[in-house]
Every structure is written in structure tokens, then in C-alpha cells.
Amino acid sequence: MSRRARLWLLAPALAGFLGLLVWGMTGLPGSGDHQGAVAATIARTAVPERHATNVVTTVTLDYRGFDTLGEEMILFSAALGLVVLLREQRGERKEEVDDDRAAGRKAPGTSEGLRIFSLALVGPTVLLGLYIVAHGALTPGGGFQGGVILATSLLLVYLSGKYLALRELTPIPALEAGEALGAVAFALIGLGGLIASGVYLHNFIPLGTPKTILSGGTIPFLYLAIGLEVAGAFMLTFLEFLDQTLLVRSRSGG
Amino acid sequence: MTAAVQVAVLLLVAAAGTAVVLTRDTLKQAIVLSFYGLLLGILFFAYQAPDVGLSQITVGSVGVPLMLLLTLAKVRRREADREKGE
Amino acid sequence: MSGFLPYAVAAWLFAAGIYGMATSRDLIHLVVCLTVAQSATYVLLLGVGYLHGAAAPIFADIGPNTRVVDPVVQALTLTDVVVEAVVVSLLLALAMQAHKRFGTLDPDDLRAMSS
Numbered sequence: 001m002s003r004r005a006r007l008w009l010l011a012p013a014l015a016g017f018l019g020l021l022v023w024g025m026t027g028l029p030g031s032g033d034h035q036g037a038v039a040a041t042i043a044r045t046a047v048p049e050r051h052a053t054n055v056v057t058t059v060t061l062d063y064r065g066f067d068t069l070g071e072e073m074i075l076f077s078a079a080l081g082l083v084v085l086l087r088e089q090r091g092e093r094k095e096e097v098d099d100d101r102a103a104g105r106k107a108p109g110t111s112e113g114l115r116i117f118s119l120a121l122v123g124p125t126v127l128l129g130l131y132i133v134a135h136g137a138l139t140p141g142g143g144f145q146g147g148v149i150l151a152t153s154l155l156l157v158y159l160s161g162k163y164l165a166l167r168e169l170t171p172i173p174a175l176e177a178g179e180a181l182g183a184v185a186f187a188l189i190g191l192g193g194l195i196a197s198g199v200y201l202h203n204f205i206p207l208g209t210p211k212t213i214l215s216g217g218t219i220p221f222l223y224l225a226i227g228l229e230v231a232g233a234f235m236l237t238f239l240e241f242l243d244q245t246l247l248v249r250s251r252s253g254g
Numbered sequence: 255m256t257a258a259v260q261v262a263v264l265l266l267v268a269a270a271g272t273a274v275v276l277t278r279d280t281l282k283q284a285i286v287l288s289f290y291g292l293l294l295g296i297l298f299f300a301y302q303a304p305d306v307g308l309s310q311i312t313v314g315s316v317g318v319p320l321m322l323l324l325t326l327a328k329v330r331r332r333e334a335d336r337e338k339g340e
Numbered sequence: 341m342s343g344f345l346p347y348a349v350a351a352w353l354f355a356a357g358i359y360g361m362a363t364s365r366d367l368i369h370l371v372v373c374l375t376v377a378q379s380a381t382y383v384l385l386l387g388v389g390y391l392h393g394a395a396a397p398i399f400a401d402i403g404p405n406t407r408v409v410d411p412v413v414q415a416l417t418l419t420d421v422v423v424e425a426v427v428v429s430l431l432l433a434l435a436m437q438a439h440k441r442f443g444t445l446d447p448d449d450l451r452a453m454s455s
Binding site for chain 3: 018038042055
């Protein structure tokens with residue numbers, strides 16, 4: 001179907017869809033006017049029940065914990081699919097470079113200030129990521145956000161020009177093992193709930209006092225597992241993309 | 255006060271989203287996408303959702319534009335190689 | 341009227357994303373328009389959960405009986421944001437390999453894979 005025919009088909013379809021959407025939205029109460037009954041109940045009972053002050057965390061890991069298991073599996077399989085897609089194929093080779101720039105680039109090199117600053121920021125970034133993962137039950141944060149922040153420390157290493165040195169230190173199998181460990185740890189902690197009281201992901205560790213770091217029962221440990229898995233998945237993604245850009249060349253070409 | 259901020263950021267988000275779609279050059283689109291991610295993060299904070307805002311800022315302003323730029327670098331280098339080889 | 345604005349912006353973003361995807365000439369541009377369409381759902385969800393004059397659902401520093409916004413939609417949105425980023429990276433890798441195989445990133449010029 002030609003482009004023009006496609007556009008002529010799109011216009012009425014999109015207009016009709018938009019009309020239906022707007023008509024459906026008029027049936028909703030205005031934003032901010034209506035509090036759902038479930039929201040009110042959870043806001044009232046989450047802290048006494050679970051001793052965790054971040055109610056969003058209790059919803060993610062307790063009231064809707066099974067959904068989080070599914071989301072984690074999506075993350076895991078997407079990272080796995082990425083590694084399979086970008087595996088070294090017959091027409092390519094990984095070339096040995098002793099320089100951290102993509103081969104053949106004529107752009108000016110990065111400034112010394114950028115390199116030093118990025119390298120100095122790696123430590124604080126890792127610390128911030130670990131802090132956010134650990135305090136998921138208390139303040140905004142948790143495994144998902146902290147895991148991504150941990151993965152961005154890899155980007156800072158790339159910006160500071162030490163990517164190749166890092167590449168030799170972190171082989172991809174170690175990252176894959178770490179990510180799989182995070183995914184499995186989440187499932188296994190849920191299994192502990194099954195063994196202890198017959199319900200998957202039920203809490204089986206004594207709840208601490210609210211606002212301390214070990215409050216919430218299994219929540220800090222679940223978030224540690226998620227943090228490990230998300231950090232592993234993102235680092236794997238970044239490493240694969242950086243490899244493709246910097247190292248992989250086609251055999252026949254330059 | 256908060257309502258004014260929310261309305262302003264909502265309109266900015268709508269404008270930025272349109273700008274992302276209308277930018278055809280993918281290199282410029284990556285930069286506009288990063289800015290759009292930041293605006294979305296501010297919107298989420300204005301709607302009293304700090305957890306979501308934190309996720310959006312780390313992922314949408316840093317992660318996705320970076321992967322876009324790396325894909326672009328790879329694609330353009332492959333095209334340059336192809337032209338050299340011909 | 342301003343109660344309806346988040347929904348209107350969500351509908352606009354979704355329509356813009358779909359339009360961008362349908363008229364795209366570049367696979368990478370298409371993936372970015374998909375990201376815009378996804379963000380429309382985040383805006384809609386948070387708009388539904390908001391409550392006038394309510395605080396964020398973190399009880400670390402406010403009393404236990406203050407009104408808070410809906411925590412359930414926030415939990416859904418926050419896992420969604422992170423997971424969709426990895427899915428987008430998978431799509432970008434697909435685009436990269438399509439470019440390697442077909443030599444072009446134009447969706448109109450991709451042929452079916454020959455055996």
C-alpha cells in the first residue's frame with residue numbers, strides 16, 4: 001500500500017479513535033476531584049500493617065507483588081533478547097583497539113576536565129544508587145530507581161575514557177550471572193512466604209519499627225534483589241550497545 | 255499555586271511531545287527526547303509522585319537518549335564504511 | 341475545566357505518537373514516537389490518581405491521617421517506566437540489525453526476509 005493510501009486510511013481512523021477517547025474521558029471524574037475507595041483504604045492501612053513508610057513500595061512489593069514479579073521477568077527476557085540479537089555473527093569480528101574512541105572518528109578528543117570530573121563522580125554515583133536501593137521502604141526510591149542509577153555509573157566510566165580498562169574487568173558472563181541471581185532471589189524470597197504461611201510473597205520476617213532501615217519485613221531484601229537485577233540488566237544493555245559502537249566491525253569492510 | 259504549575263507543565267509537555275514527533279532528524283530527536291523526559295519528570299513531581307519522577311528522570315533523560323545515540327553512531331559508521339568499500 | 345486537562349494532554353500525546361509512527365521514514369524515529377505514545381499512559385494514570393491538596397504517599401514525615409494521592413497508580417507507573425526503557429533498547433537493537441541486513445532504515449524499503 002503506498003504511503004499516500006496509508007495516510008488517507010490513517011486520518012479517519014485516528015480521528016474516530018480520538019473522538020471515542022475524548023468521549024470516554026468525559027465519563028471520568030475530573031482529575032483531583034475523586035478519591036478511589038481502594039486508594040483511601042491502602043493509604044490508611046499500609047503503614048500499620050507493613051511498617052514501611054513508603055506506601056508506593058508496599059503496593060509494589062506487597063499488595064501487587066505478583067505484578068512486580070512479572071515486570072521483573074519482562075526486564076530479564078528483554079535483556080536476554082538484546083544479548084542474543086547483538087551476538088557476534090559470522091560477518092563480524094571484534095577488533096582490538098587500544099584507543100577508547102570509535103575507530104575512524106575525526107572529532108576532537110574530549111577535554112581533560114570532562115574525563116577527570118566523570119571519573120570523580122563514579123564513586124558518589126554508586127553510593128547514591130546503593131543508598132536509594134537500601135532506603136526503598138522509607139523514602140521515595142527503591143530497587144528500580146537505584147538500579148538504574150547504579151548502571152549509569154558505567155556511563156560515567158565510558159565518559160571518562162576508561163571504558164576499555166573496565167571492559168577487561170567486567171566480563172559479560174559475570175553481569176549475566178548477577179542479573180539472573182537478582183531475578184531468582186526475588187522468586188525465592190516469595191517462595192519463602194509460600195513455605196511459611198501458604199501464600200506466595202507473604203511476609204515471613206518480623207516487621208521492624210517504621211522509619212528504621214530494616215523495617216517492612218521482606219521489603220528491603222526484595223528491593224535488594226530487584227536492584228541487583230535492574231542494575232545488571234541496564235549495565236548489560238549499555239555494554240552491548242557500547243561494544244557495538246566501539247568494537248564490532250564487519251569483516252569485509254574497513 | 256500548585257494548580258498553576260501543573261497546568262503550565264502539562265502544556266509544556268504537550269508541546270514538547272509534538273516537537274519530538276515532528277523532529278525527523280534522529281540526532282536532534284535524541285536531544286529533544288532527553289528534554290521531554292526531563293519535563294515529564296517535573297510533571298510527575300508536580301503531581302505529587304516522587305517515586306515515578308525519580309524513575310522517569312534517570313531512565314528517560316539518560317538511558318533512552320544514550321541508547322539512541324549509540325544506535326545512531328553504529329548505523330552511521332556502517333554507512334560510512336559501506337561508502338568507503340564501494 | 342482544568343480537571344480535564346491531564347486527560348486531554350494524554351489523548352494528544354497518544355495521537356501524536358501514533359501519527360509519528362504511521363508517517364515515519366526511519367525506524368529509529370519510529371521507536372522514539374512509540375516512547376511518546378507510551379508516556380501518554382503515564383500522564384493519564386497519574387491524572388486519574390491525583391487528589392486536590394493531597395500530599396505524596398510517603399508517610400516518613402507527615403502524620404498518619406493526611407490525605408495522600410493514589411499510591412496504586414504510582415506503583416504501576418514506576419515499574420512501567422523502567423521496563424519500557426529496556427523494551428525500547430530491544431527495539432533499537434532490532435533496528436540496528438535490520439539496517440545491517442537490508443542496508444536501509446526506511447520501513448517502506450524493508451523486504452521480507454529471503455530464505
